[in-house]
Amino acid sequence: MKIGNLKHGQTLKNIKELCEVLKIPYKDSTDSRKAIFKDLDRYCKYHKEGRKIVIDEIFQKEQPKVDNRKNNKGGNNVIYANDIEFIILDMINRTPNSIKEKGVIGYSKSCLYEQLGLVNKNYKPTKDKVLQLSDILSIPSQSINECYNVTNSKLWNTVKSALNHMRNRALLNWELSYNLVLKDEDSKNGFSLIVADTDIKEDVRSCELKALKEMNISTKSKVLKLKKWEEFKNIVTYHLKDIYPNLEYYFESVAIYFKIEEITKELELIEQLNSKEIKYKLNENISDGLDRTYTNRQNNSKVSIKEKTKVTTYDNFKVSKEYVPQMKTIKNTIVDLKADAIDFNFDYDGKKTMSQKQFWETQYQLSEQQQITNSTNETKEQLSIFTVGYYNCEI
Numbered sequence: 001m002k003i004g005n006l007k008h009g010q011t012l013k014n015i016k017e018l019c020e021v022l023k024i025p026y027k028d029s030t031d032s033r034k035a036i037f038k039d040l041d042r043y044c045k046y047h048k049e050g051r052k053i054v055i056d057e058i059f060q061k062e063q064p065k066v067d068n069r070k071n072n073k074g075g076n077n078v079i080y081a082n083d084i085e086f087i088i089l090d091m092i093n094r095t096p097n098s099i100k101e102k103g104v105i106g107y108s109k110s111c112l113y114e115q116l117g118l119v120n121k122n123y124k125p126t127k128d129k130v131l132q133l134s135d136i137l138s139i140p141s142q143s144i145n146e147c148y149n150v151t152n153s154k155l156w157n158t159v160k161s162a163l164n165h166m167r168n169r170a171l172l173n174w175e176l177s178y179n180l181v182l183k184d185e186d187s188k189n190g191f192s193l194i195v196a197d198t199d200i201k202e203d204v205r206s207c208e209l210k211a212l213k214e215m216n217i218s219t220k221s222k223v224l225k226l227k228k229w230e231e232f233k234n235i236v237t238y239h240l241k242d243i244y245p246n247l248e249y250y251f252e253s254v255a256i257y258f259k260i261e262e263i264t265k266e267l268e269l270i271e272q273l274n275s276k277e278i279k280y281k282l283n284e285n286i287s288d289g290l291d292r293t294y295t296n297r298q299n300n301s302k303v304s305i306k307e308k309t310k311v312t313t314y315d316n317f318k319v320s321k322e323y324v325p326q327m328k329t330i331k332n333t334i335v336d337l338k339a340d341a342i343d344f345n346f347d348y349d350g351k352k353t354m355s356q357k358q359f360w361e362t363q364y365q366l367s368e369q370q371q372i373t374n375s376t377n378e379t380k381e382q383l384s385i386f387t388v389g390y391y392n393c394e395i
Helices: 015-022 030-040 081-093 097-102 109-115 130-137 141-168 198-215 220-225 229-243 260-268 275-304 313-318 323-334 351-363 368-372 376-384
Strands: 044-049 052-058 104-107 173-183 191-195 247-257
Touching (some): 109 141, 130 323, 141 351, 173 198, 198 220, 275 313
Antiparallel strands (some): 104 247, 173 191
16 A cells, blocks of 8 residues: 555545555455555545545554454454455465466365464374373363363364355355375375365265274264274275375365465455464464353353253363363463473373373262262263364364
8 A cells, every 4th residue: 555645635536546546456345445444544534525535634653453353243253254364365375386276275174273373383283192281281181171172163163254254255165075195206295185076085985984884983973082083094094095005194174175366366455464463363362262262151151050950070160260270271372372382202101190180070070969960871971072073173
């Protein structure tokens, strides 16, 4: 935006001429006009006379950008779709030409979250190292599982909302899919990445069915609850190698379909923003939103636990004074971009983790009255459930 082209007392006949003077793209839409005037407010005072725009004063110093979306009650997500959309467009635009030509790219969910700045580099490795993280933070593994559940739900709902908005605007299309990583001697790093088409997705589904039957487990959700996901993945990979001999591994992904010409054109209509600054803003907002979620989750539990006929140890934990502080500590470790990287290279014997796990179970055990309303089997099942849902967050 060439603000230097504006002068005190200058009259512009309409917004189109304003855009020409400022050297910015003109787009005939209500949202675009609002965005232009909102940005103009940072640089000068003006008034309108019909369609004319009269410049009253040029500020000596640019005013800070005001973002009124933070407390926007029109949506459930704290993260702003417009900011995520810009980062996604920028990510696609920065991909290698080979990907641009294909018009499709697949990200694991955890990779996508990190690329968007929603989580830090601790998020990816710690999802498979809950017990080690428990040892490092001196927080029971049950608390970490609870935090991951809440975090994953918030992250995916936020990103999915932005992707759906982009699809609604016809900027791109997306779906949940799979990526295959194949050995490829001709590539620079020795591997090539393939986003699954219809045939490959059917092959994966068929191999997953074989794995479930061999493990005598009815659903993938139960595989997760039984903490046998790695075993399941290994069996699926084994069967997939019969079809794709060069397969190294596979993972579930978010497949984004696009035309690079349309992506480039859309970026030209957007004021060039600082991706790093936007990511830090997104990260700060998702962190604040999670803090509010923990508090709301506790307040709701305090109300609902009085009316429940089946109370669990997790219910007792959620209404405890330790709940919110522990959630925030774990969240800051895996979300905050300013957090230090975790070093997992230490001797782990599991003794500290087991002690914390037993303490947690004792601390939040059911009262005699609560036990009356809970069967022993239901209580044990609740304690055994690991509901993080990482099968679609593979790296």
